[in-house]
């Protein structure tokens with residue numbers, strides 16, 4: 001018999017998240033209603049120096065649109081969305097600006113939404129993923145940093161360079177690749193990856209064809225994720241995915257009991273970052289066939305229902321807290 005921690009929560013095969021840079025109020029026109037309809041959570045990347053204000057950033061395609069204020073961000077959080085720090089000014093963060101852009105901005109944002117902000121999302125370009133910035137993210141206790149590089153994130157990757165899939169009308173020159181509602185879904189499925197879509201504020205027509213898609217394209221993307229993903233995809237806010245990812249990577253399993261009638265394991269954490277406030281893990285165990293009748297997992301001696309995945313394989317999601325003993329017994 002063996003116990004393993006699943007790559008993703010609930011034993012899902014791949015993961016889907018979607019981010020909306022700039023957190024503009026016009027998301028309520030199309031994006032928010034789509035999310036309500038499909039039950040997929042979204043994620044807002046906030047330019048903290050302009051919370052609640054009409055955007056005015058040098059050269060931005062989104063100038064003239066209004067950023068959400070604290071109450072409007074909180075309203076979406078109440079609907080299951082998450083919020084990240086997209087810097088204070090949205091310009092290149094020089095070493096001497098790190099304190100304002102990463103520490104002060106996060107503090108102000110946390111006060112505005114009355115919740116912790118564990119994720120940084122690079123503004124502008126991957127220049128804002130420079131080593132001095134990622135080092136500051138680690139020092140300041142961020143749990144992850146989202147880039148503007150296309151790709152999927154895999155179960156063995158670390159979180160200080162998360163890739164995102166551009167959900168845009170057309171790639172910039174010289175490729176001009178057109179919007180593809182299937183983008184990265186097959187690779188994610190095959191390599192148990194995590195897709196994080198990147199866009200801004202889809203409306204009737206893309207505000208900028210290299211930075212955004214239309215509302216119709218967004219809707220098609222969400223429909224495609226659900227149709228292709230079925231029961232295999234975990235649609236979640238990046239915070240919950242990062243909590244799971246870090247808990248899994250920092251967990252250790254030790255066998256503490258092994259007899260013909262029961263097997264017990266101690267779960268503990270080593271160097272788990274303090275910002276991980278939810279430590280739920282999904283376990284899968286191979287057990288004798290007889291233990292699959294009325295399946296249970298015992299957590300610190302208390303029985304919880306386990307799921308029969310297939311003959312001799314049980315699965316359960318457990319709040320591990322700061323360490324528990326889990327076990328399986330003969331029925």
Ligand SMILES: [Zn+2]
Nearest residue numbers: 021022123124
């Ligand atoms: Zn931005």
